[in-house]
Amino acid sequence: MTDIATVILAAGAGTRMRSKKPKVLHQIAGRAMVSHLLDTVSALEPDLNIVVVAPGMDDVCEEVAPAVTAVQIEALGTGHAVASALPNLKEFQGDVLVLYGDTPLITKETLQRMIDMRREDDGTAVVVLGFEPDDPLEYGRLVTNPAGDLEAIVEFADASEAEKAIGLCNSGVMAIKGTLIQDLMDAIDNDNAKNEYYLTDIVEIARTKGHVCKVVKGAESELLGVNNRMQLAEAEAIAQKRWRHAAMAGGVTLIDPDSVFFSADTTLGRDVVIEPNVFFGPGVRIGDDVRIKANSHIEGTSVGDGAQIGPFARLRPGADIADDVKIGNFVEVKKATLEKGAKVSHLSYIGDARIGEEANIGAGTITCNYDGYDKFKTDIGAGAFIGSNTALVAPVTVGDGAIVGAGSTVTRTVDKDALMVERSTEVQKHGWAERFRAMKAKLKK
Numbered sequence: 001m002t003d004i005a006t007v008i009l010a011a012g013a014g015t016r017m018r019s020k021k022p023k024v025l026h027q028i029a030g031r032a033m034v035s036h037l038l039d040t041v042s043a044l045e046p047d048l049n050i051v052v053v054a055p056g057m058d059d060v061c062e063e064v065a066p067a068v069t070a071v072q073i074e075a076l077g078t079g080h081a082v083a084s085a086l087p088n089l090k091e092f093q094g095d096v097l098v099l100y101g102d103t104p105l106i107t108k109e110t111l112q113r114m115i116d117m118r119r120e121d122d123g124t125a126v127v128v129l130g131f132e133p134d135d136p137l138e139y140g141r142l143v144t145n146p147a148g149d150l151e152a153i154v155e156f157a158d159a160s161e162a163e164k165a166i167g168l169c170n171s172g173v174m175a176i177k178g179t180l181i182q183d184l185m186d187a188i189d190n191d192n193a194k195n196e197y198y199l200t201d202i203v204e205i206a207r208t209k210g211h212v213c214k215v216v217k218g219a220e221s222e223l224l225g226v227n228n229r230m231q232l233a234e235a236e237a238i239a240q241k242r243w244r245h246a247a248m249a250g251g252v253t254l255i256d257p258d259s260v261f262f263s264a265d266t267t268l269g270r271d272v273v274i275e276p277n278v279f280f281g282p283g284v285r286i287g288d289d290v291r292i293k294a295n296s297h298i299e300g301t302s303v304g305d306g307a308q309i310g311p312f313a314r315l316r317p318g319a320d321i322a323d324d325v326k327i328g329n330f331v332e333v334k335k336a337t338l339e340k341g342a343k344v345s346h347l348s349y350i351g352d353a354r355i356g357e358e359a360n361i362g363a364g365t366i367t368c369n370y371d372g373y374d375k376f377k378t379d380i381g382a383g384a385f386i387g388s389n390t391a392l393v394a395p396v397t398v399g400d401g402a403i404v405g406a407g408s409t410v411t412r413t414v415d416k417d418a419l420m421v422e423r424s425t426e427v428q429k430h431g432w433a434e435r436f437r438a439m440k441a442k443l444k445k
């Protein structure tokens with residue numbers, strides 16, 4: 001038991017996103033904002049995570065499972081949202097961390113600092129995470145006393161000119177003493193510019209009840225709130241910068257870091273070199289000593305040690321690339337296993353297939369895996385050699401060590417070590433081209 005519970009607010013309509021999708025499901029580095037928060041808080045090993053959702057947000061419930069969800073029947077404000085989670089906290093005596101689902105970049109270190117400050121002195125009822133952004137925009141302002149303790153949070157819509165001039169802003173993240181939370185929440189009303197129940201009012205309420213409230217300061221880069229698509233892009237940029245640094249710190253060379261995009265779950269081995277303009281979608285694992293050449297797009301793929309990918313490669317979900325495989329330019333691989341040392345060097349589509357060890361797939365080879373209704377598998381044995389411009393009409397098998405002549409359309413099993421050629425007989429007429437040109441020239445006169 002760590003005596004920490006988290007309440008993540010995710011019930012807001014997110015109107016400013018202009019989206020059919022709930023705001024907290026919008027993604028940063030390929031993962032929903034709310035899931036970034038759950039990932040981060042998991043490092044604190046909370047006893048309980050509660051996500052507050054609006055009615056009908058089944059997609060959010062699905063995304064956050066197994067976290068508990070509480071439904072806020074009507075979006076009456078952040079205070080009302082936290083109150084909706086309280087029935088789940090009846091027995092809970094520890095500290096409650098409140099996070100906003102639209103503030104996904106916070107780090108576990110910052111959360112730990114808040115918990116530590118809350119616990120330093122038992123008279124502290126609330127710790128608020130403040131920050132000093134370059135542009136304080138419409139964030140709530142933190143009013144402190146000369147001792148540095150927090151007196152009140154004033155929402156922008158309710159702030160006087162003097163209060164708007166305060167540079168210290170409310171990030172929304174709070175640590176609240178669990179034994180007091182019910183009492184503090186009960187005292188919140190909606191007597192303000194927006195007629196909402198503001199969570200931020202609990203600071204003033206706690207103080208009038210004789211408790212102390214404190215501020216922990218955090219970096220703007222952790223506390224950006226995402227209300228619109230411009231801020232979503234800003235948050236993405238901050239997250240990407242973090243993954244790039246983590247990759248380089250872990251032994252990966254990025255020739256042009258700013259042009260490489262990672263997903264939150266990308267894993268990279270040692271001595272990987274990534275050339276410019278490479279995009280990693282979700283579910284990618286890259287082994288050691290891999291080189292990923294420029295302009296490649298990779299998702300749902302596992303790449304073994306020593307493999308070479310690209311330039312201009314497209315690896316789609318289910319691509320399982322073993323050690324020392326070579327994937328060249330303009331090659332697309334989907335749901336296919338390429339065994340050790342296999343080569344697909346140019347202009348190919350490999351889908352629903354197995355390519356055996358050391359097999360060589362010639363330029364322009366296509367696995368014809370789809371008949372408009374169903375998908376079928378192509379199986380190519382170890383050491384097989386597929387000539388250029390071959391169409392493999394699945395389901396089809398090419399045995400170990402077999403050779404398929406260039407330009408063939410393969411529809412039947414090719415036996416182990418056989419040669420298979422499917423080509424019509426060539427016709428050659430000597431001097432025909434010269435005579436043809438002469439005839440045309442004559443007609444023109």
Ligand code: UD1
Pocket residue numbers: 009010011012013014052072074075076077078079080081100101102103138139140141153155169170171172197198199200224225227
């Ligand atoms: C809030 C703070 C503001 C702070 C800012 C930081 C309040 C009253 N204001 O303002 O002081 O500077 O965040 O980003 O808290 N939500 C619900 N139910 C509701 C309303 C909101 O679950 O009824 C959720 C939203 O989904 C969102 C979060 O609470 O994840 C914050 O709500 P939002 O409306 O974005 O608050 P801000 O106006 O940004």
Ligand code: CA
Pocket residue numbers: 102225226227
């Ligand atoms: Ca917000």
